[in-house]
Amino acid sequence: MINTIKLSADFRRSFLREVLVPLVAILALTYIGAGTGLFVGTSLTNSEARQQQQQMIEASFSQSLSEHLRQLNSLSRWGPLEQHLISSNSVGWMDENVGQWLYEMFGHQLILVLNPQNQLVRVWREGQPLAAPERDPLVDEVLQNPLVSAPARQDNADYARLMGRAAALAVGNIQRESRDLPGFRLVSLKFLDDGYLASLAERNQLQGLHFSDGSSQPGTDARYLLIAQAGEAVGYLNWVPARPGAQMLRTIGPSTGLSVLAISLLCLYMVRRLWTSSMSLSQSMLRLGASEAQAQHLAFHDVLTGLPNRALVEDRLTQALALATRHQQRVALLLIDLDRFKTINDTHGHHAGDELIIAVAQRLSRIVRASDTVGRLGGDEFIVVMPEVDNIGQVQSLAQRIVEQLSQPFTLSGSEVWSGASIGLALAPKDGVDRQELMRKADIALYEAKNGGRGRYRQFERAMDESVRTRQIVAADLRAALQNGEGLEVWYQPLMDIGGQQMMGIEALLRWHHPTRGPIAPGEFIPIAEETGLIIPLGEWVLAEACATQQRFPELLVAVNVSPVQFRASGFVERTLALVRQHGGDPTRLELEITEGVLIDDEREARAIIVALREAGFRIALDDFGTGYSSLNYLSTFPVDKIKIDRSFTQSLGVAENSVAIIESVVKLGHAMGLMVTAEGVETAGQMSALANAGCNQLQGYLFSQAVPADQLAALMKPALAERGRQG
Numbered sequence: 001m002i003n004t005i006k007l008s009a010d011f012r013r014s015f016l017r018e019v020l021v022p023l024v025a026i027l028a029l030t031y032i033g034a035g036t037g038l039f040v041g042t043s044l045t046n047s048e049a050r051q052q053q054q055q056m057i058e059a060s061f062s063q064s065l066s067e068h069l070r071q072l073n074s075l076s077r078w079g080p081l082e083q084h085l086i087s088s089n090s091v092g093w094m095d096e097n098v099g100q101w102l103y104e105m106f107g108h109q110l111i112l113v114l115n116p117q118n119q120l121v122r123v124w125r126e127g128q129p130l131a132a133p134e135r136d137p138l139v140d141e142v143l144q145n146p147l148v149s150a151p152a153r154q155d156n157a158d159y160a161r162l163m164g165r166a167a168a169l170a171v172g173n174i175q176r177e178s179r180d181l182p183g184f185r186l187v188s189l190k191f192l193d194d195g196y197l198a199s200l201a202e203r204n205q206l207q208g209l210h211f212s213d214g215s216s217q218p219g220t221d222a223r224y225l226l227i228a229q230a231g232e233a234v235g236y237l238n239w240v241p242a243r244p245g246a247q248m249l250r251t252i253g254p255s256t257g258l259s260v261l262a263i264s265l266l267c268l269y270m271v272r273r274l275w276t277s278s279m280s281l282s283q284s285m286l287r288l289g290a291s292e293a294q295a296q297h298l299a300f301h302d303v304l305t306g307l308p309n310r311a312l313v314e315d316r317l318t319q320a321l322a323l324a325t326r327h328q329q330r331v332a333l334l335l336i337d338l339d340r341f342k343t344i345n346d347t348h349g350h351h352a353g354d355e356l357i358i359a360v361a362q363r364l365s366r367i368v369r370a371s372d373t374v375g376r377l378g379g380d381e382f383i384v385v386m387p388e389v390d391n392i393g394q395v396q397s398l399a400q401r402i403v404e405q406l407s408q409p410f411t412l413s414g415s416e417v418w419s420g421a422s423i424g425l426a427l428a429p430k431d432g433v434d435r436q437e438l439m440r441k442a443d444i445a446l447y448e449a450k451n452g453g454r455g456r457y458r459q460f461e462r463a464m465d466e467s468v469r470t471r472q473i474v475a476a477d478l479r480a481a482l483q484n485g486e487g488l489e490v491w492y493q494p495l496m497d498i499g500g501q502q503m504m505g506i507e508a509l510l511r512w513h514h515p516t517r518g519p520i521a522p523g524e525f526i527p528i529a530e531e532t533g534l535i536i537p538l539g540e541w542v543l544a545e546a547c548a549t550q551q552r553f554p555e556l557l558v559a560v561n562v563s564p565v566q567f568r569a570s571g572f573v574e575r576t577l578a579l580v581r582q583h584g585g586d587p588t589r590l591e592l593e594i595t596e597g598v599l600i601d602d603e604r605e606a607r608a609i610i611v612a613l614r615e616a617g618f619r620i621a622l623d624d625f626g627t628g629y630s631s632l633n634y635l636s637t638f639p640v641d642k643i644k645i646d647r648s649f650t651q652s653l654g655v656a657e658n659s660v661a662i663i664e665s666v667v668k669l670g671h672a673m674g675l676m677v678t679a680e681g682v683e684t685a686g687q688m689s690a691l692a693n694a695g696c697n698q699l700q701g702y703l704f705s706q707a708v709p710a711d712q713l714a715a716l717m718k719p720a721l722a723e724r725g726r727q728g
């Protein structure tokens with residue numbers, strides 16, 4: 001959750017930085033560029049159009065001025081005019097052909113005829129002669145105008161401001177015969193009034209054309225100052241300038257605005273889409289990352305304890321070894337195996353077993369250094385990798401601490417249980433620099449620790465390795481012997497009555513004559529057969545042999561040793577019974593010898609098997625009684641038929657002080673339970689009589705016979721029979 005929040009903040013920031021800001025910048029630049037272009041283009045077009053209009057107006061004005069002069073000249077340069085000027089009876093003609101004609105023909109509103117002294121000769125206003133022109137203010141102003149009053153007497157035309165109105169004024173010398181003398185002049189005025197402006201506007205398609213003195217809205221309208229030749233301002237010519245740019249803007253404006261809006265909306269939509277899709281992408285990437293991390297964790301950690309699993313520990317060990325080689329350091333490897341895990345699991349349930357594993361993991365994690373790695377290899381096997389070991393004492397004290405800590409009780413679901421652990425220890429580089437080699441050697445040391453009685457640690461020694469190698473060879477040879485039936489034999493040792501005279505039964509004992517090593521003692525190869533599982537076919541073979549022998553000596557009880565491995569194998573009862581039937585054996589005359597070892601691992605199950613075997617008719621003997629850790633009282637609670645006092649007790653007779661007392665109490669206990677008591681390892685007559693005094697029921701030992709092949713049994717039985725015969 002925190003991650004998601006952090007992600008979205010990060011994501012928001014980077015999205016803003018990498019997508020939104022550049023996009024907005026691009027859009028803004030595009031709009032600004034386009035807007036500026038449009039604006040500049042518009043105003044440029046506008047001002048160009050305005051300039052064009054102004055030029056047009058200027059041209060029209062100068063053209064109309066010259067036209068005005070030309071119109072005047074068409075009369076002033078007309079020869080008959082001078083004649084009529086001089087002649088006094090030509091007034092009517094003059095009125096008709098000058099004043100009236102110019103007004104009607106060209107719209108000249110004021111016509112003056114001046115004599116060479118610049119005095120008024122005749123004046124017409126709008127085609128009509130003026131009666132008293134001297135008093136007319138307009139005439140007066142015209143005479144004051146520099147164009148008229150100037151001494152230079154040339155044809156000329158100009159604009160002027162007269163009576164507050166703009167006007168075109170023209171002066172023309174009237175054609176005459178002698179050119180040396182100053183002659184008459186014709187002056188004409190035409191107001192640039194509304195009519196004039198209207199036709200000008202119409203011709204040039206100008207809007208709102210009008211004159212002003214300059215004070216009227218200079219900002220909005222275009223204007224042009226009309227100046228007379230002398231420099232006098234005649235007036236401003238104002239008009240509403242054409243704005244083709246603005247027009248263009250009006251035309252394309254709405255569509256441009258719409259497309260800007262559309263583009264902006266499209267961008268907004270795209271940004272939204274991009275946002276949601278990249279958001280979901282980054283979220284799914286986060287989820288992917290998380291599940292990847294989870295998978296990574298699962299791949300390298302034990303689910304139950306959370307400790308590194310085999311793969312990770314092996315990896316760490318490899319690294320530590322590589323580092324140690326480079327820096328000439330030592331690495332220690334501790335393999336830890338719980339001693340009573342299976343029993344706890346079976347008696348308290350799998351849940352308790354899991355709890356135990358978790359508790360062990362916690363204790364281990366507390367004990368080790370931070371630089372050490374504690375891992376679980378599976379089941380009840382743990383591992384500790386100690387890199388950078390300074391001295392072996394460090395490792396030994398850790399191993400000892402682990403043994404002590406794990407021998408403390410655990411509280412599982414409210415009840416206290418004791419587990420204990422065995423540890424195998426190997427050191428690099430002494431025991432190997434290779435991971436697999438080191439693991440193998442720690443495993444051998446662990447095996448030795450367990451074999452040596454559990455609840456302890458053992459450090460690897462070279463001799464262990466050799467014994468392991470030997471064991472491997474022996475196992476292979478044993479397998480071969482079992483397959484081809486060569487070198488294996490079952491011999492039998494008699495079980496005598498307490499007087500040592502009567503053979504009550506025989507114990508089947510396995511003999512192996514190795515093809516190259518010669519005879520190998522069962523004490524050596526039986527444990528190997530147990531480790532490798534070979535004991536199961538081997539035991540079945542012995543049982544089959546025993547059945548055959550029993551058929552030869554029906555009066556004898558035949559005892560067969562059963563290994564804990566066989567006993568615990570599933571279906572043991574059924575298989576044993578089937579085998580005995582198959583080989584014609586009689587279960588009631590067969591005694592199965594079991595040891596304490598089968599009882600401690602799972603008491604309930606062991607009891608059930610014993611009961612089942614006895615129900616099938618088999619007799620059960622508790623072998624090597626007194627050698628284990630369990631109390632005699634405890635052992636006597638199992639429903640067996642016989643206890644066999646271990647030969648170490650027999651052999652302590654006369655050596656250890658209280659040996660007789662011990663044997664006596666065992667016998668008493670056995671008898672109290674209704675059991676037979678047999679003593680093993682009887683070698684001397686003294687031992688025999690002591691055991692007889694103690695109350696034993698049967699004896700077995702070299703005093704009577706060693707184990708012999710079945711063929712020799714008959715001979716051994718004879719003296720007993722002879723004895724019986726002698727007594728009978």
Ligand code: C2E
Nearest residue numbers: 509510522523526542561562563681682683700701702703
């Ligand atoms: P165990 O069941 O206690 O067998 C008795 C062992 O004591 C035999 O050793 C026997 O030869 C030896 N023994 C008998 N009398 C004397 C004596 O007076 N003095 C001394 N010092 N020893 C005596 P063995 O045959 O070497 O067998 C050793 C162990 O191997 C047996 O101990 C038994 O646990 C195991 N074993 C032998 N055969 C089999 C078998 O077929 N199946 C299984 N599962 N275990 C077997």
Ligand code: CA
Nearest residue numbers: 507561593623
């Ligand atoms: Ca035995």
Ligand code: CA
Nearest residue numbers: 623624644680
């Ligand atoms: Ca025994």
